[in-house]
Amino acid sequence: MTISATALPFRGLVRRVVHLSALLALAFNIGACARLSTVDSNALWKIVDIRCVPSQEATGTPGQCTVVNLDKRYAVLKDIFGRSQFLLMPTDRITGIESPLILAPDAMDYWSDAWDSRHYVQEAVKRDLPDDQLGLEINSEYRRSQNQLHIHIDCMRREISAALASHAHDTPGEWRWDTLNGERYRIMRVTSLSGADDPFRIVARDNPDPATMATQTILVTGAGPSADRDGWLIVNSGVDVDGGTGSAEALLDHACRIADGH
Secondary structure (H helix, E strand, C coil), rough: CCCCCCHHHHHHHEEEEEEEHHHHHHHHHHHHHHHHHCCCHHHHHHHHHHHHHHHHHHHHCCCCCCECCCCCCCCEEECCCCCCCCCEEECCCCCCCCHHHHHCCCCCCCCHHHHHHHHHHHHHHHCCCCHHEEEEEEEHHHHHHCCCCCEEEEHHHHHHHHHHHHHHHCCCEEEEEEEECCCCCCCCCCCCCCCCCHHHHHHHHHCCCHHHHCCEEEEEEECCCHHHHHHHEEEEEEECCCCCCCCCCHHHHHHHHHHHHC
């Protein structure tokens, strides 16, 4: 087939348009992966298993994730919802709070790793925040959209931090009941997030059956401005609690208004 000289510029334009379309499609595909959570309950697992871990293993870069720690077997991903919300997820297939794998003798310290990852929130809002204004949260099996364990890392709601201040000096290891955001929670101050003080293990002591663990939600925040000095608060509720809930995510603020003084 003969191509006229006048057709060459047009052909070049087509190539540029096709190239641009491909780039836009790629960008859309990357952003859309997280949005799959609304239609695909395995979307987070696919992001970690197909995109992040292989990229880290092959190139030393975390791909779509913010970080992949192959030794500690977790990945951190910026959630598309919220200004500063990040998710910590195992690189192993663990469905959620109900999984016996989180209580295995060789289970990873996901809560400690999530707490150590709170600096990503502060970098997102470009401000250092005291530890009692930062929180970690996991939903129950009945209040989540994803079937890969993920711990939310974000800012606390200012009024919730203020309400929890009354527990800053609670005796460590003892539960206290309180009402937060109109729902019932029990609260325990601890001096560590690992070993016997791992929040999963503490909540599982009263909920040894995976079926009851599946109903639980857990939030962790600093008991005071410095968790190293003041300790942490474990905030727990369940769908089977009178006035309780299977999600403590409402205690977080994905707009992180507290960073703006609001």
